[in-house]
Amino acid sequence: KYSPSSKVLVISEEKYVAYPRCDLPYLLFSGKLPSDAGYSRIKNLEILKGETAKGIDIKNKKVRCSSGEFEYKSLVIATGSRVFIPPIPGVESEGVLPFRTLEDFNKLKELLSSAEKIVIVGAGAVGLELSENLSEKDYEVTIVEMFSQVLPRALDKDMALPIAKLMTERGITLRLGERVEKIKAEDGRVKSVALGKEEISADVVILATGVRPNVELAKNAGIEIGKTGGIKTNPRMETNIKNVFAAGDCAENIHFLTKEPYLGLLGSSAYKQGKVAGINAVGGNLSYEGVINPLILKIFDLEIGSVGLNEEEARKRYGECIITKATTDEKALFNDGFTTVKLIATKEGRIVGCQMIGKRIPPKIDMLSIAIKKGVTVEELMLHETSYAPILTVQISAITLAADVAWKRIIRRRR
Numbered sequence: 001k002y003s004p005s006s007k008v009l010v011i012s013e014e015k016y017v018a019y020p021r022c023d024l025p026y027l028l029f030s031g032k033l034p035s036d037a038g039y040s041r042i043k044n045l046e047i048l049k050g051e052t053a054k055g056i057d058i059k060n061k062k063v064r065c066s067s068g069e070f071e072y073k074s075l076v077i078a079t080g081s082r083v084f085i086p087p088i089p090g091v092e093s094e095g096v097l098p099f100r101t102l103e104d105f106n107k108l109k110e111l112l113s114s115a116e117k118i119v120i121v122g123a124g125a126v127g128l129e130l131s132e133n134l135s136e137k138d139y140e141v142t143i144v145e146m147f148s149q150v151l152p153r154a155l156d157k158d159m160a161l162p163i164a165k166l167m168t169e170r171g172i173t174l175r176l177g178e179r180v181e182k183i184k185a186e187d188g189r190v191k192s193v194a195l196g197k198e199e200i201s202a203d204v205v206i207l208a209t210g211v212r213p214n215v216e217l218a219k220n221a222g223i224e225i226g227k228t229g230g231i232k233t234n235p236r237m238e239t240n241i242k243n244v245f246a247a248g249d250c251a252e253n254i255h256f257l258t259k260e261p262y263l264g265l266l267g268s269s270a271y272k273q274g275k276v277a278g279i280n281a282v283g284g285n286l287s288y289e290g291v292i293n294p295l296i297l298k299i300f301d302l303e304i305g306s307v308g309l310n311e312e313e314a315r316k317r318y319g320e321c322i323i324t325k326a327t328t329d330e331k332a333l334f335n336d337g338f339t340t341v342k343l344i345a346t347k348e349g350r351i352v353g354c355q356m357i358g359k360r361i362p363p364k365i366d367m368l369s370i371a372i373k374k375g376v377t378v379e380e381l382m383l384h385e386t387s388y389a390p391i392l393t394v395q396i397s398a399i400t401l402a403a404d405v406a407w408k409r410i411i412r413r414r415r
Contacts, residue, residue, distance in 0.1 A: 090183030
């Protein structure tokens with residue numbers, strides 16, 4: 001789009017391209033498949049599906065594939081990530097599978113046709129979304145998570161507790177702070193998982209155990225790999241090799257706040273990184289400011305969001321911090337649920353993190369994402385004017401209340 005005359009070749013190992021992976025948990029029982037979003041109709045764009053890139057010849061600017069070699073002027077590596085397969089005895093059994101690709105999606109649908117009891121390993125966003133959709137179809141679902149809370153990467157424990165409570169109330173069994181030590185099978189097919197001396201029956205085991213960047217292609221070509229295990233990039237999303245860029249889950253950049261090497265591993269980061277890398281690859285000069293990780297998801301009727309640093313990360317980076325929480329109804333006239341906001345700020349008042357649960361979370365998280373990027377203080381957030389109509393909102397939001405409490409704490413400390 002930036003350079004319509006440029007010819008672009010996309011080499012994809014998957015037969016299905018440009019589909020939104022985040023849709024997959026919600027499409028299991030819909031009878032629908034994700035689309036390629038119209039990419040196949042873009043002028044001067046050729047997509048090779050089911051083609052594996054075998055190697056990169058940096059010196060001669062060629063990519064070697066199973067069907068031949070392709071020359072390039074600029075190269076963007078967007079090899080994504082793969083599910084981390086934990087070294088659990090029995091993990092290779094039939095009925096045990098990761099959930100990431102459309103191929104995984106189709107295999108899971110097939111397995112579910114003769115299953116009743118599902119064990120999900122991992123309580124991140126994918127694990128939670130799968131558990132909701134499976135339990136809604138009356139499967140018996142158990143989640144096993146080695147950390148003592150759900151969403152350990154995104155939320156502090158106090159904000160995760162209401163989510164765990166809701167999931168338990170909806171019939172999902174949570175085994176937090178435990179590990180699957182063994183997967184037991186009969187005739188090669190999974191029958192149970194072992195948690196210490198206890199066994200849990202399972203017809204299917206889904207590995208929602210996080211991801212690792214796919215960097216082998218880049219590494220073998222001599223492209224630098226960073227501290228996090230991703231392909232090291234600069235603000236232009238360029239690697240240590242001129243005119244070779246990387247973006248998405250495979251790319252290491254920096255965290256916007258800490259300036260430390262960081263893997264985003266979210267679709268929002270991948271999209272922005274891909275835009276910067278793609279435009280720069282055809283002569284542009286954009287810069288990516290760093291990962292801030294605005295995350296949203298919905299579990300049953302509860303919306304969840306986080307952005308920036310969590311409490312532990314903030315204290316590690318800044319030492320003393322101001323932590324406040326506030327809860328309000330969503331409407332002044334007719335109660336439409338609640339929103340709880342946890343605000344994390346430095347002792348000077350700069351906002352560095354936020355977590356929310358409740359209603360209408362996406363626009364609130366987006367607002368805090370901008371606030372963090374612009375260095376907004378709790379005083380500025382407290383005084384920020386927001387819209388109000390009693391049929392739609394409360395006059396003083398949970399965000400404003402949390403900022404107000406934080407500002408008062410700072411003022412008291414100055415006296």
